[in-house]
Every structure is written in structure tokens, then in C-alpha cells.
Amino acid sequence: MSILVADPGALTTVQDLGRSGWAHLGVPRAGALDAPAAALANRIVGNPQDAALLETTLTGLTFEAERGHWFAVTGARCSVTVGGTPAAHGEAVFAEPGSVVRIGPAEAGLRSYVAIAGGIAVEPVLGSRSTDTLAWVGPPRLDQGSRLPVGRPSGHPQPHDTPRPPPRGPLRVLRGPRADWFSGDVVAALCATAYTVGEASNRIGLRLEGEALERSRQGELASEGMVLGAVQVPPDGKPVVFLADHPVTGGYPVVAVVRPEDLAQCAQLRPGDQVRFTRDRG
Amino acid sequence: MGPVGDTERVLTRPVGARALLAEVADAGQALSLALWARGRVSAVEIVPAACTVLFDGCSPDRVAEQVAAWEPDAETPAGELVEIPVAYDGPDLESLAQSLGLEADELVAAHSAAEHVVAFCGFSPGFSYLTGSCWEVPRLSTPRPRVEAGSVGLAGPFTGIYPTASPGGWQVVGHTDALLWDAARVEPALLPPGTRVRFVAR
Numbered sequence: 001m002s003i004l005v006a007d008p009g010a011l012t013t014v015q016d017l018g019r020s021g022w023a024h025l026g027v028p029r030a031g032a033l034d035a036p037a038a039a040l041a042n043r044i045v046g047n048p049q050d051a052a053l054l055e056t057t058l059t060g061l062t063f064e065a066e067r068g069h070w071f072a073v074t075g076a077r078c079s080v081t082v083g084g085t086p087a088a089h090g091e092a093v094f095a096e097p098g099s100v101v102r103i104g105p106a107e108a109g110l111r112s113y114v115a116i117a118g119g120i121a122v123e124p125v126l127g128s129r130s131t132d133t134l135a136w137v138g139p140p141r142l143d144q145g146s147r148l149p150v151g152r153p154s155g156h157p158q159p160h161d162t163p164r165p166p167p168r169g170p171l172r173v174l175r176g177p178r179a180d181w182f183s184g185d186v187v188a189a190l191c192a193t194a195y196t197v198g199e200a201s202n203r204i205g206l207r208l209e210g211e212a213l214e215r216s217r218q219g220e221l222a223s224e225g226m227v228l229g230a231v232q233v234p235p236d237g238k239p240v241v242f243l244a245d246h247p248v249t250g251g252y253p254v255v256a257v258v259r260p261e262d263l264a265q266c267a268q269l270r271p272g273d274q275v276r277f278t279r280d281r282g
Numbered sequence: 283m284g285p286v287g288d289t290e291r292v293l294t295r296p297v298g299a300r301a302l303l304a305e306v307a308d309a310g311q312a313l314s315l316a317l318w319a320r321g322r323v324s325a326v327e328i329v330p331a332a333c334t335v336l337f338d339g340c341s342p343d344r345v346a347e348q349v350a351a352w353e354p355d356a357e358t359p360a361g362e363l364v365e366i367p368v369a370y371d372g373p374d375l376e377s378l379a380q381s382l383g384l385e386a387d388e389l390v391a392a393h394s395a396a397e398h399v400v401a402f403c404g405f406s407p408g409f410s411y412l413t414g415s416c417w418e419v420p421r422l423s424t425p426r427p428r429v430e431a432g433s434v435g436l437a438g439p440f441t442g443i444y445p446t447a448s449p450g451g452w453q454v455v456g457h458t459d460a461l462l463w464d465a466a467r468v469e470p471a472l473l474p475p476g477t478r479v480r481f482v483a484r
Contacts, residue, residue: 020326020327020339021326021327022407022470023327023329023336023338024316024327024328024329024330024402024403024474024475025403025407025408025470025471025474026403026404026405026406026407026408026409026471027407125465125466126465126470135406135407135446137407137465174296174298174299176297176298177295177296177297177303222331222332222333222334223331223332223404224303224331224332224333224334224336225303225327225329225330225331225334225335225336225338226336227297227298227300227301227336227338229298230297230298247404247405248327248329248404249329249331249402249404249405254297257297257298257299257301258298259298259299260298260300
């Protein structure tokens, strides 16, 4: 069983829970950026939570279901049609053999998730089917004409679940390991103003425009291991929030770390959106 | 969130709620701590770097306690020895040798005589940072937009080999045909941390 990609949109990749245990060899973790949305899509079609699915970016995706498949779309709200007929977002939908499934552009948010019953069955690389867009470990990004194998469905579609967009609110941060490279209380400074999501943001990081954070300590930081959600500050003082494809080591100081539960919000922020930080009180 | 902990041997700093950064003296100690911690410390990722080891996916307090038991003077177990054939024909060989006050063949002789050790990986999958050369080499002031796969470069105290073509600022002294990275291999990196390396001029 397989699906045939007719239009991959701006960027559609295969994602699962990501690739762990390889950071010491320089391999990024990858994995679905909006993890709760991905988990929900898998749950709806009866897949295990580590099944691979598709992550779209802004402009959606069109594919042909060569055989009949149950599928579900979650994450960014968008139109869904099967053979031109409108279908539901956030529910199990059946695509007849040969039908064309069109996932429309995101109406709000940025990334939609398309789980197909049985999961995308490309060969795992280092234990995961996720595409890492930094070093391109894992399956290539989807292209027009890509044919993706689909596994055998292992569970029954769940009739109902409740799709909820990630709660919007300030990103909760703990003080980072190199906050002492900055003047004054850098976490307070980070939390004091709103930042705008920059155009260059991607799966590697959310690049923020706004008040520059001021270094008190000059010189180079020796490269050190980086975590998901690290708020790294390059020489221009503008923070970058590291997302799943972040490099495993980095040479700029980390002033704060975003609570992992709040990263799903980052997955759905578009260039131009505002974002704020707040101190994580636990 | 605990404060920065200073056990006598190693300074540790929490990185968010699920990671800990341990600071040590240099890349050799970072490697030693990382190798010691494997199998002893419960963490999803143990990432040595130039003078730190990151423990990610762990209980920071628990790992800080465990790391306090590490003896920096304990001998690092010797890793496998791998020979890397190198054609010392890189574009920066002459100028680098000159800046170090050497003839090119003296640089080659010294570099291929030393036993190097992979201290850590980073930058891209399978890119290993090797200690063992005695020079401190500045990066190129303007990085090259493309450095070919297999290029052997020097930067800071390290030697590195580009597993894939990428932009880069290391001073390239030669190239090798060795396959540094193959995700389909059981051990995908040819030179994981701890590997001993000898460069063989050809």
C-alpha cells in the first residue's frame, strides 16, 4: 500500500517521535514539532504513537490514495477534501482507492499533521523515520511524484477525540546555563518585551526580532551541547529558540530554556506573529 | 531548580528541567567524563564538547550527584585505532605552514606523526573533532561557501574531516577518501568519540 504525492506544498516531511541517542555523533533529534497534534492524529486513526506521519508547512499537501486508507488531519486548521468533497479536520476520514486527498493551506497556525492508518512505512534511519532538515538524516522531503509506503493498520480508528489548538500564552522559560554572560537579569529582559517571529524561522529554530539582549561578557563560548527549547543568543543579541532540528552543539550562549510543553505553540507560529516569554514558576 | 553546583571536580549547571551541563578543563576531560558516564549515568543523550559534557533527558539533580564521583585523573580507556590515509594537498597547507614557521613537509610530518583522539562530534553527523596536534590554528577570516567531503582541516587545537560537502572555515590541509559517515552502518560514524586516529600521508 502506498500514497502518491501530487503536490508537496512548501515543505512536507515524514516525522515521528524523533531520533534519540545519536546526539554525540552530531545527529539532530528531529521529530514532529507539534507533538500533541501529531499524537492526536495517530490516535484518531488507531496508530501507535510512534507511527510516522506527514507534517505540512503553510501551503498544505495533495496526494492520491492508491488503495483505500483511513486518515486524519490535525494541527493547523485547514480545509480537507477527498475527491473534491469536503471532509472533517480532526476526525477519521476514509479515502476511497484512487481518490485525491487535498490538505488545504493553513488557515491559522503553520503546520498540519496527516496520519494515515498503518503509518508511513519508509525505512527507518538510526531508529526513526523522521526527516531532519539540518543535516538531512532520514527520508528526503516529499517531492511531486514521491511514493510513500503505508503500513498495515494495527488498530481501529477512534471515532472521536477532541482536537485542541495549543494554548496561546507566553512561553515559560527557566534561566539558561549562560545567562551570566549577559548584563543584569537577562531573563527579566527577555520577558519584558514582545518579539516578532522572523522570516528565517524553520524547523531548526524560531528566529526572533525585537529588543537585542546585551552581552556583558565578550569573547567566544566554546561549542557546547544544546537542548530542545534552548534560547540561544547570537552576537546580534536577537534570540533564537531551538526546535527539533537544532544543531547538537552550538557556540552562542543560552540564556533561557523553554518548557518542553510550550514548544508545540512554537510549531504553529508564523513569521510576523508576536511571542512573549515569562518566567517558569514550575 | 537547584543553584549552580560546584562539586570539587566539576562545575554543573542545570539546563532547563531535564538536562545538566558539566564543565571540565578541556576536550580530553570532557571525553573522559562522557566515556565514564556511559552505562553509569541515566540520560538519553551524553554529549561531550570542547570543555563541557551535556546530559540531556535526565534528572539534573541526580546526575549532578553521580558526576561528583568522577575522577578527572582516571585514565581514559584507549579507543580503537583507525588509520586515515590523507593526501596532503589542501589549499591552505602552504600558507598555514608558513604562518606556523614551518615548511609544508614539516607540517605534514608532524601532523601524521601524532596520535590523535576524537574528543567529540558536532557540526554535522560524523564530523569529529580530533585532539593531538600541537598548534592553535585560526579559522579562515572568510569561510569557504563549499568545502568538499573528505577535506581534512585544522581549526583551534583540533583536526576535523568534513563528512559531507558544506560551507566551512577550517584551514584545509588535505583530503581523504575514507567514508566518515554512513547511516546504514551499524556504527554510522567512522570516528566516534574516543577513537584513536593516525593520519597516513600518501
